Amino acid sequence: MTRFKQHDKSDDALIYSTQSQASLSPPAILRDLAKQCDVRFNGKQPWDIQVHHRDVYSQILTKGSLGFGESYMDGLWDSEQLDELFYRIMRANIEEHLVGVGKFALIFQSLRHRFFNLQTVKRAYQVGEQHYDIGNDVFEAMLDPTMSYSCGFWQKADTLEQAQLDKLDMICKKLQLKPGEKLLEIGCGWGGLARHAAKNYGVEVLGITISQEQQKLAQQRCKGLPVEIRLTDYRDLQGQFDKIVSVGMFEHVGEKNYPIYFDTVNRLMKDDGLFLLHTIGIYKTIHRVDPWIDKYIFRNGQLPSAEQIAAVLNKRMVIEDWHNFGQDYALTLLAWWDKFEEAWPELSQKYSQRFYRMWKYYLMSCAGFFKSRQGQLWQIVLTKRDRLETYRSIR
Incomplete structure (x- = not known):
């Protein structure tokens, strides 16, 4: 986790310059999946996904939820109500409808946990x-x-x-x-x-x-x-x-x-x-x-x-x-986020912007998980x- 410490102004490079809206249209498979949970790419609802760079789509298609999270950390997309976005994704059980979208990553994780003891003493x-x-x-x-x-x-x-x-x-x-x-x-x-x-x-x-x-x-x-x-x-x-x-x-x-x-x-x-x-x-x-x-x-x-x-x-x-x-956990996570964000001006002297986005994604995605x-x-x-x-x- 030390890679997230020590604030660096070069972190601003993680936030991609916004491309034209015409070039940010999602592939049909992702658009249809999002529609199942009332989410739009570049829509007007507060929980919609605002795409800043079209690389987010290839990240999701090749790496699934890992790519979704990493592209958020890299500033490829944002959402005004991140916890509500995850609530809608999880409430709709989107993972059950995945066909070829990051499927290999999910299969790998399943096999990894089934056949290896990942919690040995070491x-x-x-x-x-x-x-x-x-x-x-x-x-x-x-x-x-x-x-x-x-x-x-x-x-x-x-x-x-x-x-x-x-x-x-x-x-x-x-x-x-x-x-x-x-x-x-x-x-x-x-x-x-x-x-x-x-x-x-x-x-x-x-x-x-x-x-x-x-x-x-x-x-x-x-x-x-x-x-x-x-x-x-x-x-x-x-x-x-x-x-x-x-x-x-x-x-x-x-x-x-x-x-x-x-x-x-x-x-x-x-x-x-x-x-x-x-x-x-x-x-x-x-x-x-x-x-x-x-x-x-x-x-x-x-x-x-x-x-x-x-x-x-x-x-x-x-x-x-x-x-x-x-459901009390969603309340707890949101309270943690409020305190973390309030303390960020001081913490930012030591931790990077990428760490900030990682921590927000962590707390908000978990809040959506419990709310769902x-x-x-x-x-x-x-x-x-x-x-x-x-x-x-x-x-």
């Missing part, structure tokens, strides 16, 4: 180096004071900070945390939940991460509390914990590692313990990820379906509660069969 650190280590300044500017990089809970909240505090507290209550208990957090981010749980519920926390930058800041934020932040992979953990939680980390596990993931949780959790899994989910099983997201944002990630989670839990763990509030309901956000409470106490969930 590979697990790649996403930390590529995404989470880009610079804490970006995340500090974009996130709320708790530094929560996951979906907020907006049922009663009207600010990002309140939505994240409500989410953190709901997790602690669902886990039924009690003073003196040991809590393991698999994927602790910058320590927001660990800090909240230790400070407000009196628990001892071990948080693990695969990002050096996250570890450094989390240790600072949790100083003086019974919290340890360790740089390690979940598969290397030993010990016993009363409660276990994982927020926004399961998306990096990968289908081939689901069995060992839940076996590890079973091994580490006491027989009467509780495990809360907070994860993005997808509405149907897909054995691939978006090529652009994989290349630029979350390397080697994979979103689970309900079918995949239920299958791996069979004979492993008991599902006590399954809570979906995926292709994307879900699940909090799943799980126990061992050995636990005899009846679980009562809260909202």
